[in-house]
Amino acid sequence: MANLSLKKLTKAYGKTEVLHGIDLDIADGEFVVFVGPSGCGKSTSLRMIAGLEEITSGEVWIGDRMVNNMEPKDRDIAMVFQNYAIYPHMTVRRNIAFGLWTSSMSKADKNKRIEEVARILDMSDLLDRKPSQLSGGQRQRVAIGRAMVRHPAVFLFDEPLSNLDAQLRTQMRLEIKKLHQRVGNTIIFVTHDQVEAMTLADRIVIMKDGHIQQVGTPQEVFYKPANTFVAKFIGAPSMNLLQATSDDQGVRLLNGQKIMTGPRPGTDRNILLGVRPDDLSFDGGVPLVSGKISVCEPLGSEMLIYVNSSEGEIVAKVSSQSDAQVGDEVRLGASVDALHLFDGQSGAALDR
Amino acid sequence: MSIVSERVGNPATPPKATSDTVFAGRAPKQANMGQILRWLILFLGGLLMVAPIAYMISTSLKWPHEIYNVKLIPDEPHLENYTYVLEDGRFYLWFLNSIIIALITTVCNLFFDSLVGYTLCKFRFPGRYIVFIAILSTLMIPTEMLVIPWYMMSQAFGWLDSYWGIMFPGLMTAFGTFLMKQFFESVPDDFLEAARIDGLNEFQIWWKVAMPLVKPALAALAIFVFLGNWTAFLWPLIVTNSVEMYTVPVGLSSFGDEVDVAWELIATGAAISTLPTLIVFLIFQRFIIRGVVMAGLKG
Numbered sequence: 259m260a261n262l263s264l265k266k267l268t269k270a271y272g273k274t275e276v277l278h279g280i281d282l283d284i285a286d287g288e289f290v291v292f293v294g295p296s297g298c299g300k301s302t303s304l305r306m307i308a309g310l311e312e313i314t315s316g317e318v319w320i321g322d323r324m325v326n327n328m329e330p331k332d333r334d335i336a337m338v339f340q341n342y343a344i345y346p347h348m349t350v351r352r353n354i355a356f357g358l359w360t361s362s363m364s365k366a367d368k369n370k371r372i373e374e375v376a377r378i379l380d381m382s383d384l385l386d387r388k389p390s391q392l393s394g395g396q397r398q399r400v401a402i403g404r405a406m407v408r409h410p411a412v413f414l415f416d417e418p419l420s421n422l423d424a425q426l427r428t429q430m431r432l433e434i435k436k437l438h439q440r441v442g443n444t445i446i447f448v449t450h451d452q453v454e455a456m457t458l459a460d461r462i463v464i465m466k467d468g469h470i471q472q473v474g475t476p477q478e479v480f481y482k483p484a485n486t487f488v489a490k491f492i493g494a495p496s497m498n499l500l501q502a503t504s505d506d507q508g509v510r511l512l513n514g515q516k517i518m519t520g521p522r523p524g525t526d527r528n529i530l531l532g533v534r535p536d537d538l539s540f541d542g543g544v545p546l547v548s549g550k551i552s553v554c555e556p557l558g559s560e561m562l563i564y565v566n567s568s569e570g571e572i573v574a575k576v577s578s579q580s581d582a583q584v585g586d587e588v589r590l591g592a593s594v595d596a597l598h599l600f601d602g603q604s605g606a607a608l609d610r
Numbered sequence: 611m612s613i614v615s616e617r618v619g620n621p622a623t624p625p626k627a628t629s630d631t632v633f634a635g636r637a638p639k640q641a642n643m644g645q646i647l648r649w650l651i652l653f654l655g656g657l658l659m660v661a662p663i664a665y666m667i668s669t670s671l672k673w674p675h676e677i678y679n680v681k682l683i684p685d686e687p688h689l690e691n692y693t694y695v696l697e698d699g700r701f702y703l704w705f706l707n708s709i710i711i712a713l714i715t716t717v718c719n720l721f722f723d724s725l726v727g728y729t730l731c732k733f734r735f736p737g738r739y740i741v742f743i744a745i746l747s748t749l750m751i752p753t754e755m756l757v758i759p760w761y762m763m764s765q766a767f768g769w770l771d772s773y774w775g776i777m778f779p780g781l782m783t784a785f786g787t788f789l790m791k792q793f794f795e796s797v798p799d800d801f802l803e804a805a806r807i808d809g810l811n812e813f814q815i816w817w818k819v820a821m822p823l824v825k826p827a828l829a830a831l832a833i834f835v836f837l838g839n840w841t842a843f844l845w846p847l848i849v850t851n852s853v854e855m856y857t858v859p860v861g862l863s864s865f866g867d868e869v870d871v872a873w874e875l876i877a878t879g880a881a882i883s884t885l886p887t888l889i890v891f892l893i894f895q896r897f898i899i900r901g902v903v904m905a906g907l908k909g
Contacts, residue, residue, distance in 0.1 A: 310803050331809035343800035347822040360809030404808075 260321035260334070260411035261286045262307070262444060267316035269302050269468075277302055277468045279316065284461075289438050289445045293455040294465035294491070300448045303465075304414050307446065308337050320411060331360055336405035337414040341421060342397045344389050350376075350400050351385040357404040375403045378440070395426045402434075406441070415447040419454060431457060452492050456480070464488050486605035489532050489598060495562060495573045497598070498538070500531040500546065504608075509599070513568065517544055518594060518610075528602030535562065537596035538574035540588060544597075547572050548589040551582055565590060663884070669877035677873045691878040701879060703854055704861035709886065711773060711846075711857060712839040715780050719835040720828055722782040727790030728816050732802060742791070748784045757848055764849055775849045776857065780839060786831050793827035794820060829897035836890045840883070858883045 262284040269277035277299045284290050292300035305311035307318055309330035318325050325333045336357065344353045354372045361368065376382045379399045389397055398418060405413055415434070419427045435458055438445055449455055455462050456476045464471045464479060464487075472484035483489035489497040502511050504527055508519040517531065533546065549567030561578045564571055565588060574590050582588060599608040664682060671687040672679075679685075695701050730742050760779050761770075769775035797820050805815045821828070843859040850856055856864065858879065865875040 308803075308807060310806065330803075330807045335807065337804070337807050339800040339804060341798060341800055343798070343804035345801065345819060345822075347825075356805070356808050404804075408808075 260444060261288075262321075262412055262446070263317075263319040264303070264307070265317040265319070267303065267306060267318065268314045269299070269306060269311065270314045275314075275468065277306075277314075280470060282463060282470065282473065284444060284446065287442045287444055289435075289447065289458060289460045290463060291447045291449060291455040291459035291461075292463045292465060293449055293452055294471075295450060297467075298465040299468040300450075300463075300465050301416055304337075304416055304446060304448045307333075307412070308335055308414050309333050310337075334411040335414055336408045336410040336412075337416065338398075338401045338405050338418045340417040342389075342401040344397055344400045344404065346389050349386050349388055350381065350392070350403075353389070353400055354385075354403045354407050357407040361408075371407055372403075375407045378406070378437075379403050394422050395430060398422065398430055399433075402437070406437075411444065413443050413445045415445065417449055418447075419449070419451075427454075434458065452494065456492070462492075464491060466491075482607070483532075483598065484607055486530060486532070486600045489600070489607075493534055495535050495575070497532045497534050498572050499600070500533070500569045500572075501602070502529050502531045503527070504529045504599075511546070511569070515545070517546070517597070529608065530600040530602055530605070532598035532600060533592045533596060535573045535575040537592045538572070538590045539576065539592070540580070540582075540590065543591045543593035545589055545591040548587070551584050551586045551588060554582065554584055563588075666877045667881055669874055670881045672874050674872070674874055691874050692882075695875055695878045695882065700853060700856075700861060701858075701882075704856045704858045705883065707773075707776075707855065708840055708858040708883070711776055712836050712886075714773075715777050715839045716832050716835045718777075718781040719783060719786045720832060723786030723831065724790040724794075724821060724824070724828065725816065726782070726787045727792075728794050728820055730787070731791045731794040732797075732799070732820075745784045745787050749788075753844060757845060760845065761848055770849060771851045771855050773855075776846050776855070779845060780835075780842075783835070786835065789831055790824065790827060793824045797823050826897050829894040833891060833894050837887055840887055 264280050264282040267277060267280040268275060276297075280299075280303060292303060294300050302311060306313050307320075309325065309328060313326050320333055320335070344350075345356070348356070351372060354375060355368060358368050358371065363371070372385070373382065376385055379402060381396065381399055381403065384392060384396060384400075389400065392400065398421075401418070418434075419430055422430060431454060434447075438458075447454075447458060459476055461473060461475055462479050463473050466487050472479055472488045474482070474484075479488055479492050483492065483497075486499060490499070500511060502509050502517065504510075507516070509517045509529065509531065511517060511531070531546075538546070547565065547567040547569050549565045549572070551563050552566050552571070553562075553564040555562040555564075556578055557575075559578055560575050561580060561582070563574050563576060563582055565574065572590065576582065597610070599610055600606065601608055668682050668684060669677065670691050671689070672684040673686060673688070673690075676684055676686075726745070730738060730745075756779065764770050764775045764778075769778065801819055801823070802815050805819045810818065841859060842857070843863070846857045847860045847863070850860060853861070853864070862876045862879040862883075865872040865879070
């Protein structure tokens, strides 16, 4: 196990820079998830840590060693790939044994290690099968087994659950979380799925266009998003953003309705008012928007309603017991404490 | 109906009447006509393929005076030609020469073509595209044009009338390199990167991970190269001088004399020499078929 540091890490393809000076410290045993939309640089960062992608500038430290110029095999890492990357012409046992290629252990010790991993991952009876005889979930477990058998300092997971169906993904997510609790290694996990990020991570790194937008615990990024991108990206459905103005009297919506009183930092400017769908209700707090329900989406115990208002389309999560129907005129409000303020230009979060 | 029950179906439920079954009275007849036509085309194609082989075997069973009689079944079939060819010690030598040359060339092609194909496919280096185009462009030069430079080269290096002389132009081919490069495109980079992290060096990654994944391509290449070398005539004829160095096709052409060609002996030798090609095909065809099936499944 080891801590990991990225210092001013950049990556450029020709003249196009795709990663712009990433700084990040990951503690020993921490489960960190890189999340962001396609092309944000999360996989590139992971591949640079693994040594599969050349570093343009900056440093990668694993433990007390700078690994920039080290071969992937010498970095004491193991990686699980999106499409499993288990060799189809080898049995499960040989696939896992491949993880010990550079090890100087005796054959008996290697076998012992393989069987221990198989036991932990509950696949002892699959060792003599070929990958074609395994289900998607079992294949993913083999891939994890091949990584585990090396006892690496850092595990790298590159979107390992994307190829699984929804049910299996939930199950494997739980297994990975349990595995981390059991082995306690440092894990860096890349995903574009914010639910995976929220459920797995000790800390989430949210990325966009090669920049880190925010690093924080799942609670921090959900309740205190650093900017509108994080606010919209984390949470499903996304946070509603309403245009507003701020002056020394307080915060008003564009229609002149006062939402908050008292001066705000950086007065006299346009701001964005964020409110999560979960925080909106028909009868709660400060009235924010009114309009006609255009769509109702029942989710079981809850229901999403989409309201066409003068502020644009607003989504709210209400109880499925509600008798709201398409076409109803409704008024939605939220507690002042649940509102988020963002700068109208930069999108950065403002103190309330 | 749920997706599952649609997929699985219910064996107890009779199929619903559809437009196909409503007009069932006419459908089978049309199908039969179509089927007959298909069989007829296949039969004619098969006949075209088999006829020369049948004629070769037929000729090998004929006496010299019957050669120009186009009857498929000889008047007096006999095995004297086989006895003559097999008792003539030279044939065994030519057969051995052909086997050695075809095998070594095949092994070398499998090794070098796939190594170069892999490198051109999986490594990024300046000039990669130019190298690939340069290799491909050699496909446009006919063998007849290359024979003279090859001969001069063989003479300069002292390779005339030797195995090395016969083999060297074909130890690596542009076609094989192109074929292997295209097949390596289908090997996901993740496999290679996983192996790189596991600690294999680049040669081991190629040999232990990439090569087993392109077995169908290797089988196809092995068949092409083996058959190509087994039947090669022009270059072995030019580069060899002594009867002991002849390959089977060159040796067979030497049956007869200045005024007459012993077609019955040539046909006999050719019939015997088709055996290794059949064996090679039987060994490798299952890989090719399996490759096609696998490709279909992965779709």
